[in-house]
Amino acid sequence: MTNARGSVALVQGGNQRSRQEEIVRFAKRLQELGMELKTDSPALAEALGLPALPEGKLLAGCQAAVGFGGDGTILQLARRAAELGIPVLGVNFGQLGFLAESGAEGLQAAAAALARQEYRIEEKRMLCASCAGNSVYALNDIVIRRRSALAVIRAKVFVDGEPLDDYVADGLLVSTTTGSTAYALSCGGPIVDPSLDVMSFTPICPHSLRARSILMHPSQRVEAHVLARSLPAIVCADGRDLFAVESDAPVLIGQAPYKARFIRLHEGKRGFYAKVLSKLVDRTQ
DSSP: OOOOEEEEEEEEEEOOGGEEEHHHHHHHHHHHHHHOOSSOOOHHHHHOOOOOHHHHSTTTEEEEEEEEEEEHHHHHHHHHHHHOOOOOOEOSSSOOOSSSSSSSSGGGHHHHHHHOOEEEEEEOOOEEEETTTTTEEEEEEEEEEHHHHHOOEEEEEEEEEEEEEEEEEEEEEEEGGGGGGHHHHHHOOOOOTTTTOOEEEEESSSSSOOOOOOEOOTTOOEEEEOGGGGGSSEEEEETEEEEEEESSEEEEEEESOOOOOEOOOSOOOOOOHHHHHIIGGGOOO
16 A cells, blocks of 8 residues: 555557547546546547646656556556656556556456555566666566677676676577566566566577576676677667667666566465466467
């Protein structure tokens, strides 16, 4: 439970027009319960009689933020909110929904819990990657790869200054526990129970039989030196190409100075393994 009371930011994914009525009903219920609302969606703002705010002003002074969509929408919102310490309630209108707490069927109950502040906060570790004055933050993963998707990357990797290995691969990936069911899973990384506070290092399609994923303590720092013949390289955070590596300066990857905060409405273990089964196994059959 939280004590501060403020406004609630509503953010919907770009392809959620078909769920507009459900979102509006949820928002109007919050208003009935005395909550002040903000949104950056012109359609939602019009339905609620609110101004559509620019992204830079949306989260200022908010008690919480609600994201409607799939994991991509919730992931983007959680990154923005994390720096401000604002917790996020994810509502799954997408496919997987690993980050979501509620679905369409639980919206009215979620509105009541949000207004009464009857929830707990779950913090999730984030990553920071830096190189030559550039820095980026990620909730799922950091990837170093070549600018061309058809070229391999060659790099020497160290962990806390200790040599790990020399890699020739399509890329190098460092993932949080949260990101273990995202791109890291597709790259052959392990699924990590959310109760474990670790990060994982995974070479992507390595040209070696010995290269395997490694679990690390989150306080450790990965240092990747991209060899000159592999430059320029690209550093990606949560699937976004964010800056180029064009010199021999190392890419440093470790824990971020703040964590993402998620609103949890249900006590106890949330059925992670049942979610893995239903979302990653059953959908392939």
